[in-house]
Amino acid sequence: MSHTLFSLQGRVALVTGGSRGLGFAMAESLATAGAHVVLNSRDAKALSLQADALKAKGLKASFAAFDVTDQKACEQAVDGIVKEFGRLDILIGNAGIQHRNVINDWQSDDWDRVTNANLKSCFFLAQACVRPMKAQGFGRLIFTTSITGILGRATIHAYVASKAGLAALTRSLAAELGEFGITSNSIAPGYFETEINEALLKDEAFVARVNGRTALKRWGKPSELGGAAVFLASEEAGYVTGHQLVIDGGFTSTM
Numbered sequence: 123m124s125h126t127l128f129s130l131q132g133r134v135a136l137v138t139g140g141s142r143g144l145g146f147a148m149a150e151s152l153a154t155a156g157a158h159v160v161l162n163s164r165d166a167k168a169l170s171l172q173a174d175a176l177k178a179k180g181l182k183a184s185f186a187a188f189d190v191t192d193q194k195a196c197e198q199a200v201d202g203i204v205k206e207f208g209r210l211d212i213l214i215g216n217a218g219i220q221h222r223n224v225i226n227d228w229q230s231d232d233w234d235r236v237t238n239a240n241l242k243s244c245f246f247l248a249q250a251c252v253r254p255m256k257a258q259g260f261g262r263l264i265f266t267t268s269i270t271g272i273l274g275r276a277t278i279h280a281y282v283a284s285k286a287g288l289a290a291l292t293r294s295l296a297a298e299l300g301e302f303g304i305t306s307n308s309i310a311p312g313y314f315e316t317e318i319n320e321a322l323l324k325d326e327a328f329v330a331r332v333n334g335r336t337a338l339k340r341w342g343k344p345s346e347l348g349g350a351a352v353f354l355a356s357e358e359a360g361y362v363t364g365h366q367l368v369i370d371g372g373f374t375s376t377m
């Protein structure tokens with residue numbers, strides 16, 4: 123049987139935080155490669171519009187609105203996908219939030235909100251996805267981390283800790299799940315023009331600073347993560363696991 127390189131034909135993918143930004147861009151790329159994508163966020167209306175936009179392009183898409191920090195809701199969503207499609211091949215654990223404050227103004231609730239959404243949710247969603255993936259003998263776990271988990275950055279303490287933790291979780295999952303044909307990798311974006319960076323994008327000096335520090339002299343476009351997501355989800359990446367792929371225009375590799 124012939125197989126087109128990087129084809130995701132017949133694969134089913136769940137993309138959290140798939141209503142906009144990086145998640146939606148990765149979902150569109152997976153769908154373009156042939157996968158059926160299930161878009162997730164907490165906003166059913168936004169998801170419905172985005173799924174319709176993909177379908178209007180002839181792509182296969184649907185949506186599941188739930189909060190990734192609600193473990194029961196995650197399990198129900200995964201069960202629903204498996205019931206409907208008979209499989210779940212790819213998880214893009216991408217939903218994430220930000221909170222900025224100087225150290226002494228951080229409250230315990232802020233810490234929990236960020237780490238629950240960015241880290242704990244990824245573990246329990248992976249736990250749910252791994253059940254059908256083990257049965258299939260195939261699975262692709264892909265998490266969105268961040269270069270701030272590598273370099274550190276003032277005021278976003280829980281975010282940095284959660285993203286570094288997620289890179290580490292990527293490796294512990296890889297270690298445990300390889301024997302079942304399941305790979306676990308993460309994508310660490312640099313600075314991309316999305317809603318999570320709204321405040322930063324309004325700060326001209328900061329935008330210029332990122333441009334200056336980045337080898338490619340510009341911020342990233344969400345579509346520039348698509349190829350990496352397709353690669354890591356594909357059969358061709360079958361021997362790639364435990365890896366964090368940095369996509370940052372050279373921000374962390376040059377000075």
Ligand SMILES: NC(=O)c1ccc[n+]([C@@H]2O[C@H](COP(=O)([O-])OP(=O)(O)OC[C@H]3O[C@@H](n4cnc5c(N)ncnc54)[C@H](OP(=O)(O)O)[C@@H]3O)[C@@H](O)[C@H]2O)c1
Pocket residue numbers: 138139140141142143144145162163164165168188189190191216217218219239266267268269310311312313314315316317318319
């Ligand atoms: N943009 C960057 O430069 C950059 C760099 C490094 C890493 N990242 C990471 O990339 C990921 C995507 O960020 P983005 O830039 O695309 O930001 P974004 O535009 O703010 O998108 C965040 C997405 O996550 C969803 N979300 C947030 N909390 C959720 C929850 N509890 N349950 C379900 N969905 C939830 C949001 O939808 P609702 O709020 O409607 O639920 C939205 O779809 C995040 O993990 C972020 O940390 C971004």
